Amino acid sequence: MPPGPFPPADLSPGSVIDADRAAIAVGEAVGDEAGVETLRCNVVFTPSGRAGTVSAGTTVLDAARDLGVDLDSVCGGRGICGRCQIVPSMGSFPKWAITARADALSSPGATETAYGGRRPLGADARLGCQARVCADLVVDVPPESQLHGPVVRKSIDVGDIALDPLSTLHAVTVPPPTLDERRGLAQIVIDCVAAEWGVRLAGILPGALAELHASVAAGTPDDAGNRLVTVAVRWSGPEPSERNGMVAAVWPGVVTAALGVAIDIGSTTVAGHLTDLHSGEVLASAGRMNPQIRLGEDLMSRVSYVMMNPGGAPELTALVRDALAALIAELCADAGLEPASVLEVVLVGNPIMIHIALGIDPTPLGQAPFTLATDAAVELDGSELDLPCSAARVYVGPAIAGHVGADAAAAVLAGGPHRDEAITLLVDVGTNAEIVLGSSNGLWAASSPTGPAFEGAQISCGQRATPGAIERVRIDPTTWTPRVRVIGCDLWSDEPGFAEAIERQVAAGSRSAAAGVTGICGSGIIEVIAEMYLAGVLCADGVIVAPPSGGERATRVISEGRTSSFVLYEPPEGTGGPTITITQNDVRAIQLAKAALRAGIDLLCERAGIAAPDRVQLAGAFGAHIDPVRAMVLGLIGDCDPDAVCSVGNAAGTGAVRALLSGSQRAEMERVVRDIRKIETATEPRFQELFVAAMALPHATAPSPRLSTVIELPERTDPGASGGARSDRSPRRSRQRRRR
Structure with a gap:
């Protein structure tokens, strides 16, 4: 049975409601089979527009389940998790022929008044599991209360997708053991989930079984000796209606945070995002350098390292797994949460990176026909990758081909x-x-x-995109005078205050008193080569043009034997720092x-x-x-x-x-x-x-x-002409040319 956010309840027209639970304001009186009169109230949920009638005294959470409305709950209606918050709408609603008054819901009771969960009650919000319907009512379910609602986005835009998590949380009460009980504890927990949530599970995973007795024993007790625990359920299967559930973990008390981590294993950077699987909110994002860089800067060099060094593959695997574990711990620490609460991990990356992370020999990808060990998605437990979240399932995305991997597949999904x-x-x-x-x-x-090269490597003054790196370039086509902008400073180099600002801002960012313009990063490299071509510093075949002797242009080009370099940036006198030049070899790279x-x-x-x-x-x-x-x-x-x-x-x-x-x-x-x-x-x-x-x-x-x-390009010259043939003219300047 697929996961559902609501516990079971009897919402039949004949259900009996205690008189002290609700004051009946308006509604339609109907009789049940025993002849007891029960009032029915009209309820409309927005934004879904689902509507129907329920017995007066029914909780809003039960009404939502009865009408098929997506309203989240982890604690099973105990008023603990705060995920079922709703906002009643008051006034006249001709569309539904409803006039909703302030007394359409019961007054807050002791449980609701004392609520102090991790998610505070919003303005005018009520707990759906505690508020009872007393009269005709219109109720708004905010996005953060919808288990399958639109994603709440932070720092990364995943678009408008419907949440469909493969791990869910269910708080249940486990009765104390007795001598007459023939069931094992695992089956007791599974039966509790079925009884309290209407969810039937297929079994329990080994990792959860190992900790089961200790987790239940540490559960929150009540007067009867029952233990309140939270059961994490892992679902598998193609469609929600066809999925099977297994107990993935059992935690004492009520746990409201079902966490997931998505990680892109890049050859240069390992980047991850920690999310709440119930709300879709991105709780933290972080990245770190891939430690494999010290053994090879690009993918093929790492394959070569494995080929040439016995034990090289396990070494690379250990490095990336350590980085994954450290990144997950960092993300959870940033959000103030425990890695043990992570239930889902998704990994994407280039096939070589994925092979290494999974401990698979990457050398077949270093030569034709570049055969993958598998192009299908892979699933395994977090413990198999030495991750600090043993209850997590790790999903490794499918690859397209030998050098087009799960990262490209994920990019297609996003784009x-x-x-x-x-x-x-x-x-x-x-x-x-x-x-x-x-x-x-x-x-x-x-x-x-x-x-x-696009990341700054193989470029004489290249560097990664860090404070002090040139990221924007413009070159005057008449004088060849460049101006630049660097990461960490919003001013262009020809604007007043640039020198002071770059020293102050970049020094603070790099913790170095001598910081300044330190190099050029990828976006700056693109711009400087394009600008050199537009200004006439480069000809179409990429050769740096020798300018006429004398004049301003001559000061920008340095002759280096048979080749030349272009002076992009010179630090102000007395400030220190390197002179940034673009060499002929840089252009070729x-x-x-x-x-x-x-x-x-x-x-x-x-x-x-x-x-x-x-x-x-x-x-x-x-x-x-x-x-x-x-x-x-x-x-x-x-x-x-x-x-x-x-x-x-x-x-x-x-x-x-x-x-x-x-x-x-x-x-x-x-x-x-x-x-x-x-x-x-x-x-x-x-x-x-x-x-x-x-x-x-x-x-x-x-x-x-x-x-x-949009921009005037230099006139093409005869391919056989010398690169210097264009040096005696300046390219025309277009009115539409973008200089900012």
Whole structure:
């Protein structure tokens, strides 16, 4: 039987109500089989609009269950958990022919008056399990009181999904043992859940069984020796009506927090979100560096480490599992909760990261045909991954193919290209870019080996996105004078007070008195290469132009033998800090990375038979800070309407949270993944041709008519001409050019 938020009760027309429980104001008198007259009251629940009649004296919680209204409860109507809060609506409601008065509900009793649970009573709110219907009534059920209601969002936007948790809590009273009792304690608890909640369970999991006696013995006692405990139930099965439930944990007293953690295991960062499975609220978010970085910065280097070092695989596995355990502990500490309350964990990530986390040899993914151990979703207990939540079930999302993993599947779930007829390009840029293209008519996917250049690695002054890193760049096309903006300061470098602000703000952020502009991060790298091309510092093939001797331009370019460097930032005299330059090798590294990404995109477009997508979604922290116009100038993505390019944030993490909060979302992700067509760029002959063409800025052959409507591009030169052929002219300045 599927999970339900309400305990059972007799709501038949003949149910007997004690006279001292309710003062009957209005209603319709009916007779039961014994001839006892019982009044019926009209009740309407908003926002669902469900309506019906119930016997006067019925609790609002029981009325909600009788009418099929989604009203949460963990304590089973004991007035402890506070999850069944409702707000009565007073006044005239012609739509339902109801006039609701203040006496339509019973006055607060001793239990409700003394309530002091973790969730305080809101303004005008009542406890649905204690408030009794006395007359015709309109009741509002707020979102936070709906078990399957819309998600309450914080720090991460998962969209409007209906909560469908696969772990639920049920408080029950367990009778004291007797010599005549033939049932084991596990069966007694299971029978209590059936009797008090109308929920039939299939059994108990081994982890819960081991602690069962101690948990019940520590339960809250009453005068009869009964013990109040909370039973955590884990559900499995494709659809709610077909799911089976097992006891996953038994905790003493009433526990109201059913927690879940969604984690995206990135090659650089491990990021997680702690949520309340009953409300969908994100309670805490945190991230930490993946400790495997010290053994290899990108995915292939970690596979190489396993190949070349005996015991390398267990070492990498231990590192990532330690990071997962520490992250869960940190998230729970931030929310003031215990890791033992975590019942669900969802993990997504690149296939290599997932293989390592599960203790599976990743080396087959290091060479063709890149065979996965499994592309299906995997479920296991938290203890199997050494997590500090032994009662938790860990759900590892399905993979699409050898290098398009569960993180891409989660990003698709969040971005939703399969739900729309518009053709969407979803790009998650990392050391291995994952690309999905398509619509409700079908999806294609590919991965491109972009390497770590976009994250600051392989760049002479590159760094991660931390205070002091240059994130925005503009270059004057006449003088080649640059201006920059850095993380930690809202001022541009040519604005008054920049020097003082950067020293003060960045020093505080880095705890270093000598802090200043320290390097350039991914979004800044995109912008500086694009701006260098727009200003004429770079020609289309990526060569830094030698300026005429003398003049302001000459001060910006430093000759280094056969190559040159562009001076992007010089610290003010006397302030210290490095001079930030962009070398010819830096430009080449970015060209190689962007060409790999662009070739993958172009290959998918060819397979889909389209020239360009209708819209582009840039995922990840990198995508959140990219200027779409500069990305198109670089040629990172094809020519499209810049207004149709948007950031979807941490799409993989968002999809993981959606899968955490809803079993239906997991089923949708698994269903979509099965139908995605994977294009393997590593073995596709056409990929190399597209890669070579994509090396140029913005592209060797593809025109940019849409981009040209918002920014003026330099005129193309003869491909055989010298890079210096453009040095004697300044590119024209467009009135539409965006300088902010």
